[in-house]
Amino acid sequence: MENRHQMQQQQRPGLTLLRSTNLNLDPATINTGQRDDPSVKELDFFPSSSLFKNTEYTRKRVSEATRRELQVENYVGPNHQKLPPATIFHCFAEAEANVEKNEMMSGQHLLDPQPCTKLDGKVVVASVSDDKSGLEARPDHAEDALEQSSSQSLGSSKSPKIEESKASELPFRRARVSVRAISEAPMICDGCQWRKYGQKISKGNPCPRAYYRCTMAVGCPVRKQVQRCTEDKTVLITTYEGNHNHPLPPSATVMANSTSAAAAMFLSSSGSTTSNEALSNTVGVFSSMPYISMATLSTSAPFPTITLDMTTNPMQLHRDPSSALTSPLPLHATTFPQLLGHPVIFPHKVEHTLGQRQPSFITDTMSAAIASNPNFTVALAAAISSIIGATRGNDGNNNNSSNGGSVLALNGTSMLPGST
DNA sequence: CGGTTTTGACCTGCGC
DNA sequence: GCGCAGGTCAAAACCG
Numbered sequence: 001m002e003n004r005h006q007m008q009q010q011q012r013p014g015l016t017l018l019r020s021t022n023l024n025l026d027p028a029t030i031n032t033g034q035r036d037d038p039s040v041k042e043l044d045f046f047p048s049s050s051l052f053k054n055t056e057y058t059r060k061r062v063s064e065a066t067r068r069e070l071q072v073e074n075y076v077g078p079n080h081q082k083l084p085p086a087t088i089f090h091c092f093a094e095a096e097a098n099v100e101k102n103e104m105m106s107g108q109h110l111l112d113p114q115p116c117t118k119l120d121g122k123v124v125v126a127s128v129s130d131d132k133s134g135l136e137a138r139p140d141h142a143e144d145a146l147e148q149s150s151s152q153s154l155g156s157s158k159s160p161k162i163e164e165s166k167a168s169e170l171p172f173r174r175a176r177v178s179v180r181a182i183s184e185a186p187m188i189c190d191g192c193q194w195r196k197y198g199q200k201i202s203k204g205n206p207c208p209r210a211y212y213r214c215t216m217a218v219g220c221p222v223r224k225q226v227q228r229c230t231e232d233k234t235v236l237i238t239t240y241e242g243n244h245n246h247p248l249p250p251s252a253t254v255m256a257n258s259t260s261a262a263a264a265m266f267l268s269s270s271g272s273t274t275s276n277e278a279l280s281n282t283v284g285v286f287s288s289m290p291y292i293s294m295a296t297l298s299t300s301a302p303f304p305t306i307t308l309d310m311t312t313n314p315m316q317l318h319r320d321p322s323s324a325l326t327s328p329l330p331l332h333a334t335t336f337p338q339l340l341g342h343p344v345i346f347p348h349k350v351e352h353t354l355g356q357r358q359p360s361f362i363t364d365t366m367s368a369a370i371a372s373n374p375n376f377t378v379a380l381a382a383a384i385s386s387i388i389g390a391t392r393g394n395d396g397n398n399n400n401s402s403n404g405g406s407v408l409a410l411n412g413t414s415m416l417p418g419s420t
Numbered sequence: 421c422g423g424t425t426t427t428g429a430c431c432t433g434c435g436c
Numbered sequence: 437g438c439g440c441a442g443g444t445c446a447a448a449a450c451c452g
Contacts, residue, residue, distance in 0.1 A: 196425055198444060211443070215423095225443095 178239040178307040180229070187226050188238055191252030192216055194224065205230045217246030239305070 181188055187210075194212035201208045207228040214222040222242035229235035 195423085197446095199426075200442070200444095203441065209442090 176239050176241045176305040178237060178305055179310065180235055180237050180307060181310045182234050183236040184234065185236075186210075187212075188236055190238075191249050192222075192244075202227070207233070214242075214244060216244070216248075216252075220245050 179188070187194075192214050193216045195215040196210055197213050198211040199208050200211070205227065207230065209225055209227040212224045212226065214220040214224075220242075222240065222244050224241065225237075225239040227237050227239075229237055
């Protein structure tokens with residue numbers, strides 16, 4: 001029996017190791033804005049990295065109008081502190097420097113090619129399947145983390161002893177991020193390429209659960225489960241697990257960042273706080289993600305799971321009308337553009353602009369930078385997240401520090417670098 | 421023909 | 437130890 005299983009493992013590559021080509025992403029699945037929009041500009045976003053040396057990447061167009069929609073929501077640390085303006089400025093300066101650096105390097109892509117963001121030698125990993133210290137993984141350990149994630153996903157193929165020792169080291173072997181969204185489509189389009197490898201009817205739910213594996217890169221450990229909600233068939237529950245080992249297209253990055261931000265906040269909190277605090281902190285993150293109305297955390301499951309509920313009204317659930325930062329704002333029904341391709345409908349969206357909450361000297365800078373260069377938002381997010389990483393390092397000693405981390409919501413989307 | 425989906429069998433973990 | 441349920445494998449069928 002055991003021998004048979006080992007044979008299965010050895011024979012597996014023939015099926016699971018797939019193409020290095022055929023990465024022609026369906027244009028409909030990429031958030032390119034209005035394709036006929038005259039303001040649409042063309043830009044490269046894929047690297048010529050070794051990973052994709054033999055792949056074909058098409059030039060994708062990104063709507064200028066879509067980019068202008070990017071909004072800086074607010075700056076909230078794990079303890080709900082506002083980020084000091086000086087720190088924000090530092091982030092912008094760093095972001096600008098990185099944008100310039102990236103753009104000067106010919107042949108370099110405009111977006112970070114790695115699932116973790118490198119900043120001046122420091123790597124900040126926002127990972128769904130990460131260990132206790134994973135949010136500040138060292139560069140030379142980034143691959144180890146991925147390897148670990150991968151091996152954990154395929155746990156049965158590893159020796160029980162290794163599994164055991166790893167499990168004993170890690171308070172949570174891995175976390176999952178579950179996204180609830182209203183969709184008529186069989187699967188939400190998150191910009192990644194998936195291969196279905198199984199389907200199962202689980203107990204208590206007549207709707208089958210489908211299992212998908214990311215096929216955008218060989219050996220990518222990311223998996224997801226898709227299932228319809230028993231109570232409401234229009235609600236699609238997508239559960240992500242693992243860490244991409246390849247660059248993501250912008251449309252995928254948005255979702256990946258959002259989910260990784262959730263997991264990252266939870267995991268970082270869980271390392272040094274109680275689960276209640278972790279939950280509190282994690283939920284706090286999503287006060288800056290208007291399209292995510294509810295973030296719940298389940299630690300009763302084998303793996304801690306964060307559920308991002310995009311199906312209900314955020315203001316009714318989590319906004320505190322007495323707070324200046326969370327005062328009621330005009331709402332309107334909208335779709336979430338980053339997930340378009342299939343109509344994923346989010347009931348409400350906070351609508352306000354940069355200047356409403358921040359001192360003008362900051363917001364003007366932000367507006368100009370964001371509007372003029374989409375790369376800036378990416379670099380800015382990376383810079384801010386690097387500060388988060390630094391802050392996390394001090395969390396143990398300084399839980400009430402006013403230099404808390406930050407979450408940057410762009411167009412209602414966390415831009416914390418990382419991946420699902 | 422190569423990649424994807426289907427689907428029955430199998431493995432593993434967990435509760436009793 | 438046994439049964440159950442979730443998760444995965446992999447051969448066959450399907451598809452473009």
